[in-house]
Amino acid sequence: MFELNLPRALLCGAASLALLAACGETETPAAEPAPKQMETGAAPEQVEETADEAFERLVDEATTASLRANPRRASYANLPEDVAGGRYKDRFETPGIAGLSERRAIEKEYLDRLRAIDPATLSPKNREGLAILLAGADAIERAYAIADEAGYFLDPDNYLSPYNITQIGGIHIDLPQFMTGGHALFTEDDVEAYIDRLDLFYDQFQGEIEIFEANAAAGVLPPDYAIDGAIANAARFIAMDPSENPLVSHLETAIEDIEIPDKDEVIQRAIGAVETSVYPAYEALLSTLRQYQDDATHDAGIWDIPRGSELYAQLVKINGETDLSPDEVHQLGKREVARIHNEMEALFEEIGMTEGDIRSRLAALATDPAQIFPNTPEGKEELLAYVRELASEAEEVMDDYFLVTPSIGFEVRPVPAYAEDGAPGGYYNSPAEDGSRPGVYYINLRDTAAQEKFSLPTLTYHEAVPGHHFQLALAVDDKDTKLAIRNAASSNGFVEGWALYSESFAEEIGLYDDDPYGNIGRLRDELFRAVRLVVDTGMHEKRWSREEAIDYMVDNAGMNPGGVATEIERYSVWPGQALAYKIGMLKIQELRAKAEEALGEDFDVGAFHYHVLRGGGAPLPILEQRIDAWIAEGGPAPEIG
Structure with missing residues (x-):
C-alpha cells in the first residue's frame, strides 16, 4: 500500500490538479494568459506566448498557488520557497471549513483554466500532461457536488472519504507522522520552525473538530468502531509524559547533528509546546469524539449517510479509475477469487498440503512456527533484517528488466508505535523532491504473527522493489516533467495497480523459484486484493455488515480474523480505495498482453516498463492511450540521455 498520510495528499490535493479539481464554492473567472515580455536593448517588446509556454x-x-495553501505538501517534498510561494516550514494549512473553502477555490480556478485549453494546440508531451491533470475531474466534481448538496464535507487527504477522523486516518495520526517523517530537520531554522508548528497543533485540531461536528450535524458520523479506534489512538498518544512523547524524542534525536547553542533549552521549549498545544488539542478531540460515541451506528457502509449510494458510485470511478458499476466490480471480484483459488490448489499440492479447503490450509500455514518470527524485540529485528535482505536481492536483478532505475534509495523502518493499531501491514512514503529524504518502506511490527515469513517477499516487492519505490522514486527523478503532472500521474488506480503488477512480475522473473511458500504468499495477497472487490462493494453497495464482510474475507482469503477486522474497518471508512489494486493490476496486465501480441519478437519488457513509469506514470485511461500509441509506433526503445 502506498500510504498517503502526506503523500496521499499529493494524490488527493496539493499539486495534483487532477484531484484538486472539485467544486469550489467561489466562482473565479478564468484569466487570459498574459503576454510574455522579452528584454532587448531597446524598448520592451511584447511577444505572444506559444500555447505550450502558456500551458507550462x-x-x-x-x-x-496550491503549495502556498498546502504548506505540509511543500515540506514533504522539501521544495525551494520560490516554488512553494514563500516560507512554509513554520506554517500549516488554514484550518477548518474556511481552509477547505480556500483550497477548493484555488483548485477550481486552475481547473477551469486548464479546461479552457485546446489540446490540439499543444505538443504531444504537454497534451498528455493536460490529460493527466484533467483525468477523473468530472467524477471528482460530481462527488463534491453530492456532498455539498447533502451538507457535509469530504476529506481530500483521505481518498475523499466523508469521515475526517477515524481509526486509520485523520489529524491525530497524520500530523504526528508528518512532524516525525515530513518536517525537515537539518538547520537551526528548521528546529525553530518545528517548535512553531507544535504551537499550532491546537488550532489545527480545532479546525478538524469543526468539520467533524458539521458532518455530524448533516447526518454523517463514522461507524462506532471507527470512533472507538480513533479515541484509543488519540488517548494512547498522550498517555505518556510530554517529555517522552515521539514529537519530543524525534527532535532530541534530530538535533544531535545540528549546531544549536543550547539544545537543552530547545528541548524544554518543545516540551512546553507539547504541554500547552499538542496535549490540549488531543484532549479537545477526545472530548468531542466521546460526545458522539453513543450516536454512531454500527453500519459499515456509506449507504446509510445522506446520498451515500450516489457518492459511492463516484468513489468507485475515482479510486478504481474505472467505468464499472459497483455491482460489476462485485462480480469481477467473485470471478477473480474463484480463479485464484484454483491456482492455489496446484501450489498446495506442490508442497504436499492437500487436506482441507483453501481457508484451512492457509490458516495452517499462517500458524506454522517456521513461518512466525518471535514477537520479541529480537524477533522484530530479525524480521526487519529478513525484509531488508529480500529488498536487496530484488534490487540486484532489476537492471535486467528496467531501462532506468531510481537514483534515490529507500529505507525499511518499523511503523511508529503510536500508529501501529490502525496501520496496515506495510506502506511506503516517497522520497523528498530534492532527494534529501529517502523513500521509506514501513512495516508494522505490532504483532509478528501477523507478518508471517511467507507473506513478506510479496509485501516487499509491492512496497519497495519494483513496486511503490520504483514508481514514486523514478517520478521524483524525472525533473523534465512538471511536478504537478508527476503528482497527478500517481493516481490511486495506477499506483496500487503497478504495485500489485510488481508482485506478479517478481514471480515471472524467478524471485519465488526457490520459495514455494513465498509463492503461496503471493497468491494469497492477490486473493486478498480480489476479495477486497467483493467486500468493499458488499459493505457500501449491498449493505453488508462489518461482520458479514469479515466472515467473507476469513472464509475466502484464509486470513486471521483479527487482521481481517482491521482491514475491513479500513475499507469501511475509505470507501472505494481498496478497489484500486486489483482493477489497476488487471489493466496493466491487459496493456502488456496487448503489446506482446501486437509487437511479437519486437516486444521489450524494459521498454514497456519505461513507458508505463515515465513521468510518474499516468491515470489508467491515459496510460492505455500512451501504450496504444507506443504499440502503433512499433514499440521502439526510448532514447535515454
Missing part, C-alpha cells in the same frame, strides 16, 4: 506557465502558477 499555468501549471507552474497552479503548483505554486
